Amino acid sequence: ALTEQDFKNLPETGIDPDNSGKYQALLDDLQGNILKGHGRDYTVDIFVQWKSDDIPAVKEWIINFTKGYVTSAQLQADESRRYRDQKVSGSVFANFYLTRIGYETLGFEAFQIPKNQPFTMGMQYEGIRTSLGDPKVTDWEVGYQQKIHSLIAIADDDQDSLLKFANQITQELSKIATVLHQENGFILRNKDGQVIEHFGFVDGISQPLFIKRDIVKAQASDRNFSKWDPRAPLDLVLVKDPNGQTEDSYGSYLVYRKLEQNVKAFREDQQALAQALKIQNELAGAYVMGRFPDGTPVTISDVPMHPRNPPNNFNYDQDLTATKCPFHAHIRKTNPRGDSVRNSNVNLEEERGHRIARRAVSYGEKDLTNASTEGSGLLFLCFQADIENQFNFMQARWSNANNFVKVGVGPDPLIGSPQGTQHWPTEWSKSSTQDYNFKLWVKMKGGEYFFAPSISSLKNLP
Ligand code: HEM
Known part of the structure; x- marks a missing residue:
């Protein structure tokens, strides 16, 4: 055995x-x-x-x-x-x-x-x-x-x-x-x-x-x-x-x-965010997700690099104050890659113990040119050994929390519930930020x- x-x-x-x-x-x-x-x-x-x-x-x-x-x-x-x-x-x-x-x-x-x-x-x-x-x-x-x-x-x-x-x-x-x-x-x-x-x-x-x-x-x-x-x-x-x-x-x-995704409203909110910050629409999206649509991590670059294989060998050591990838960004909330070690009393092994094996698929609209408002989204599935310490922890203590990884960071703009206000970089890699309330366009329909x-x-x- x-x-x-x-x-x-x-x-x-x-x-x-x-x-x-x-x-x-x-x-x-x-x-x-x-x-x-x-x-x-x-x-x-x-x-x-x-x-x-x-x-x-x-x-x-x-x-x-x-x-x-x-x-x-x-x-x-x-x-x-x-x-x-x-x-x-x-x-x-x-x-x-x-x-x-x-x-x-x-x-x-x-x-x-x-x-x-x-x-x-x-x-x-x-x-x-x-x-x-x-x-x-x-x-x-x-x-x-x-x-x-x-x-x-x-x-x-x-x-x-x-x-x-x-x-x-x-x-x-x-x-x-x-x-x-x-x-x-x-x-x-x-x-x-x-x-x-x-x-x-x-x-x-x-x-x-x-x-x-x-x-x-x-x-x-x-x-x-x-x-x-x-x-x-x-x-x-x-x-x-x-x-x-x-x-x-x-x-x-x-x-x-x-998880239902309101694609039309998300795109409009992303555009409104870009206008408020006076930045490129794509960069605004990357500030929400932590990656550009092509997978380029925004902590590495302020423009998409069209990588054949999106990089994953990165952490936030070169971005400790989150001027490149905001602390609230979806992938930084759900995988802080050492942030929580620096900001609280946990070690890396403990932080990594919250990981989940994601196995999601999409449902609804198949034609990408139709930006649907309802009826489309993600069938989010994930595996773990301990739900409380993994999925529930990630959603409740990281994504939803205003004060993770630091006081006042705000919720994950993609899935954090309730929605709230985040601080968004007005210039990539510079410390100035502007507040914006990105609304929650993902709706839980059951599970x-x-x-x-x-x-x-x-x-x-x-
Ligand atoms: C990563 C989308 C819901 C946890 C990502 C990525 C995207 C994404 C585009 C980046 C790709 C990658 O790094 O693999 C979405 C959408 C969601 C959703 C559209 C809802 C409709 C969730 C939920 C959780 C979650 C509910 C858990 C509470 C994660 C994790 C990662 C991730 C752990 C990897 C982060 C990393 O290791 O850097 N998601 N996601 N996601 N998401 Fe989500």
Whole structure:
């Protein structure tokens, strides 16, 4: 079995699924998409509530679905190697998740249910809702106002066959469950083929890395990790599955949030900000996000540099007073890269312990020339070992907080709730600032906390 040390220290070049060694059992029993995104272009998420009058039939369905479709971390890696070597497309990718209520409905005892406070309470819980700055539950989309038991998440590169498969699942489920809600997601790309979000910025650049291929690639494109090391120990995202059937059965907590983006209003506010500061529109956007749309970090440059691979080997050591990248900028709030070490009593390891593995996809409008006001946004997903210390901490204590990383910084203008006033540089790299209240154009429409059980626990439901 893997030891505590194996979870605290990642091998120098990460885990290599082509040569798994002692990680073999872990990768075989862990669901995919956790240590590395599945990379499929289309997703369907099906939220269900099990009918409690025939739980044996429910369990049989889950067991069969797991055996037939749920993709392990090892299979994910094997399929992507086959795709690289032989251009053979992978099969449909599937995950299966449970909420705390889902576990209870299936008859699990308290000691068998993963224990993490937010997971236990649920995202609708008043104390959590207010600390995250979320709208009242009655204002969420109806599907999310229900008590969700499970999330069945499937993904494929072929949208037609994916939607057919989703219909098949929904039909199979009709006798044993109520399908509460379905989300259809997709990967948005810019004309260079890079993954972007609806406001037009390249996304998914900075991630905690665990897998050798990802680490080698990042090392090559950034030359080295001298200023920022993206590698992360397994215990950042994995926890022991109390119901696992092997010595190395692990799972992870999933935070799922539907975040609507008002693209038109965001663009107008960005333009108004640029006018107020008398700066280029693009620079104003970079002051919101911390990067230009092409991924260039604004702490490095005041103009986009059109990098083929957006740099991630940087920190804010050359920008201690935030005259280049404001403290409030989305990526500086959500990853201070040492700021919180300088400004409070935490060490870098602790700060880095708040990181999350982001696995978001877009939904809604696919045509980028239509700046939508509603109906489009991000299906924000992230994995972690401790929701309170990771996603919730990041949203509540960093993005929402007026006083992080210093008194009066203001909220993250992209996702900080409630919205507020920030200090914006009037000239890049000079200390003069001007106040501006950038409004919150991202609206939370609903969500829930889930656990991704080990595959062996799902195949052997009691
Ligand atoms: C980075 C967009 C919500 C956490 C980024 C980046 C973009 C972006 C464009 C830069 C690309 C990168 O560095 O990977 C958005 C949009 C959101 C959203 C449009 C909502 C619609 C969130 C939320 C969180 C979050 C809710 C967590 C509370 C992060 C983190 C990074 C990031 C941790 C990486 C920062 C770094 O390591 O430098 N986001 N984001 N984002 N975002 Fe978001």
